[in-house]
Amino acid sequence: MGAQGPDQVVIVGGGTAGWMTASYLKAAFEDRISITLVESGKIGTIGVGEATFSDIRHFFEFLNLREEDWMPACNATYKLAVRFQDWRRPGHHFYHPFEQLRSVNGFPLTDWWLNGGPGERFDQDCFVMASLCDAGRSPRYLDGTLLDQEARAVTDEPSGLTMSEHQGKTQFPYAYHFEAALLAKYLAAYAVDRGVRHIVDEVQDVRLDSRGWIDHIVTKEHGEIRGDLYIDCTGFRGVLLNKALEVPFMSYQDTLPNDSAVALQVPLDMKKLGVRPYTTATAQRAGWIWTIPLFGRIGTGYVYAKDYCTPEEAERTLREFVGPEAESVEANHIRMRIGRSAQSWKNNCVAVGLSSGFVEPLESTGIFFIHHAIEQLVKYFPAADWNPKTRDMYNAAVAHVMDGVREFLAVHYRSAARDDTQYWKDAKTRPVPDALEERLERWKAQLPDSENIFPYYHGLPPYSYMCILLGMGGIPLRSSPAVGLSDDTAAQKEFQAIRGKAQHLVDALPTHYDYFAEMRS
Ligand SMILES: Cc1cc2nc3c(=O)[nH]c(=O)nc-3n(C[C@H](O)[C@H](O)[C@H](O)COP(=O)(O)OP(=O)(O)OC[C@H]3O[C@@H](n4cnc5c(N)ncnc54)[C@H](O)[C@@H]3O)c2cc1C
Numbered sequence: 001m002g003a004q005g006p007d008q009v010v011i012v013g014g015g016t017a018g019w020m021t022a023s024y025l026k027a028a029f030e031d032r033i034s035i036t037l038v039e040s041g042k043i044g045t046i047g048v049g050e051a052t053f054s055d056i057r058h059f060f061e062f063l064n065l066r067e068e069d070w071m072p073a074c075n076a077t078y079k080l081a082v083r084f085q086d087w088r089r090p091g092h093h094f095y096h097p098f099e100q101l102r103s104v105n106g107f108p109l110t111d112w113w114l115n116g117g118p119g120e121r122f123d124q125d126c127f128v129m130a131s132l133c134d135a136g137r138s139p140r141y142l143d144g145t146l147l148d149q150e151a152r153a154v155t156d157e158p159s160g161l162t163m164s165e166h167q168g169k170t171q172f173p174y175a176y177h178f179e180a181a182l183l184a185k186y187l188a189a190y191a192v193d194r195g196v197r198h199i200v201d202e203v204q205d206v207r208l209d210s211r212g213w214i215d216h217i218v219t220k221e222h223g224e225i226r227g228d229l230y231i232d233c234t235g236f237r238g239v240l241l242n243k244a245l246e247v248p249f250m251s252y253q254d255t256l257p258n259d260s261a262v263a264l265q266v267p268l269d270m271k272k273l274g275v276r277p278y279t280t281a282t283a284q285r286a287g288w289i290w291t292i293p294l295f296g297r298i299g300t301g302y303v304y305a306k307d308y309c310t311p312e313e314a315e316r317t318l319r320e321f322v323g324p325e326a327e328s329v330e331a332n333h334i335r336m337r338i339g340r341s342a343q344s345w346k347n348n349c350v351a352v353g354l355s356s357g358f359v360e361p362l363e364s365t366g367i368f369f370i371h372h373a374i375e376q377l378v379k380y381f382p383a384a385d386w387n388p389k390t391r392d393m394y395n396a397a398v399a400h401v402m403d404g405v406r407e408f409l410a411v412h413y414r415s416a417a418r419d420d421t422q423y424w425k426d427a428k429t430r431p432v433p434d435a436l437e438e439r440l441e442r443w444k445a446q447l448p449d450s451e452n453i454f455p456y457y458h459g460l461p462p463y464s465y466m467c468i469l470l471g472m473g474g475i476p477l478r479s480s481p482a483v484g485l486s487d488d489t490a491a492q493k494e495f496q497a498i499r500g501k502a503q504h505l506v507d508a509l510p511t512h513y514d515y516f517a518e519m520r521s
């Protein structure tokens with residue numbers, strides 16, 4: 001241990017979590033800490049074709065990586081929104097976009113929309129992005145400039161802030177789709193280049209000292225490896241935190257029953273078919289199917305609850321959904337551990353990634369959890385005295401993010417109007433996390449705002465809740481009485497401005513495919 005505190009870091013696990021952690025810590029502390037990353041050559045990583053939050057750009061900025069560097073290496077594309085298909089009824093869709101919701105006279109535009117919007121679709125009337133998604137547009141022009149002046153101003157946002165410090169200040173217009181396994185490979189090269197020691201071997205034992213702290217790990221071929229701080233990135237196995245240190249795992253399954261997935265990677269002729277600029281979540285009889293457009297193929301999979309659907313049935317449904325292109329592609333069946341570790345940091349061990357916690361990928365939060373955990377780890381990095389208050393603050397921040405996202409996901413199922421199978425009928429009566437029942441009652445009287453959503457930072461702004469409630473259609477909502485009593489001229493002007501801007505951008509922007517074809521040429 002150095003005079004400042006722990007400076008020998010051992011990371012176990014070489015998936016996205018392991019390499020994101022190694023590269024970020026190297027960028028933060030350079031050679032003032034030493035990092036060893038041990039990963040098994042036999043135990044595979046999870047990588048299905050992932051979607052992200054827009055905040056991940058801060059991760060790449062921190063590492064000084066530009067889109068032109070990392071995106072082609074990871075088959076990455078842009079994500080302007082999540083498209084929810086068939087959650088209200090077959091044929092219906094709406095978007096949850098990356099776009100700040102406008103306000104008029106102190107009320108969100110959605111409130112004015114409920115009182116008498118110009119059209120049937122709140123997403124198209126209140127957000128420009130919905131039209132860009134429907135039209136398959138890129139958020140950047142071929143020369144790389146961002147879609148409009150307003151968004152360009154976002155790139156001048158203050159640097160050096162953590163994600164939670166950025167929240168509410170600006171809304172960047174897009175996130176990414178990429179292959180997490182390729183990102184891990186890309187970051188491995190970045191980290192090793194900067195001095196991270198990489199060992200391919202299996203951890204067979206974790207030895208504790210008399211206080212119950214990790215003393216060393218035992219590998220199959222490289223013997224004992226020692227460090228001050230151990231980071232558990234071993235995925236659902238939780239080899240260090242859950243197994244060796246016996247930290248219990250708190251399941252979220254009473255509220256979020258989906259515990260299984262079957263995934264396919266399907267090569268497609270993108271030139272012919274185009275590349276959609278959004279993630280699609282299509283409701284199914286016992287869950288939903290994700291479609292994530294990558295460059296050259298799609299990642300797709302059925303997330304389901306095994307209490308309602310067998311793996312064979314799920315694979316059959318997925319293959320029928322995708323069509324003949326998937327015929328020769330092998331399916332990957334995955335059991336998901338849904339919930340979080342009771343503490344993600346115990347003694348000298350911090351879990352990051354699936355070992356810390358995971359919720360089903362409906363709102364693409366897995367990599368956001370990792371990014372948030374790493375930022376918090378740097379913020380609360382231990383000193384020589386291992387002050388337990390630092391650990392407690394870290395644990396609280398990580399738990400809040402996961403518990404908050406759990407609530408947000410529960411809102412999706414409770415508010416979905418669809419009720420054609422037992423799975424969807426049960427979604428209306430399934431218990432929701434504490435306090436959400438009361439919040440739902442309040443949102444029936446007044447649309448969600450920052451005062452009445454989950455009270456701690458969890459990545460989601462109030463407008464995200466509005467989108468889900470307005471789009472899912474199963475919970476009665478009303479506009480504020482004050483909106484009904486007010487002159488709506490300014491709101492109608494705003495609706496018109498959105499329509500005009502959307503039309504202009506649809507005409508001016510290239511297709512999503514054309515943008516990436518140009519970037520790669
Ligand atoms: C179905 C599904 C869909 C998902 N979709 C998304 C999405 O759209 N967006 C998103 O943000 N996230 C998504 N995720 C989550 C995302 O894929 C993971 O958060 C991310 O890949 C990080 O995984 P990880 O590194 O924690 O674990 P893993 O990828 O499982 O890596 C674990 C590592 O630990 C190593 N290991 C394990 N045991 C040992 C041992 N004894 N000795 C040495 N090494 C060991 C393995 O070899 C491996 O390198 C999804 C996850 C699933 C399951």
Ligand SMILES: N[C@H](Cc1c[nH]c2cc(Cl)ccc12)C(=O)O
Nearest residue numbers: 053054055081082096097098459
């Ligand atoms: N931290 C925010 C979270 C956020 C804001 N709008 C959206 C839309 C979708 Cl589809 C996911 C997350 C968010 C961010 O990532 O910008």
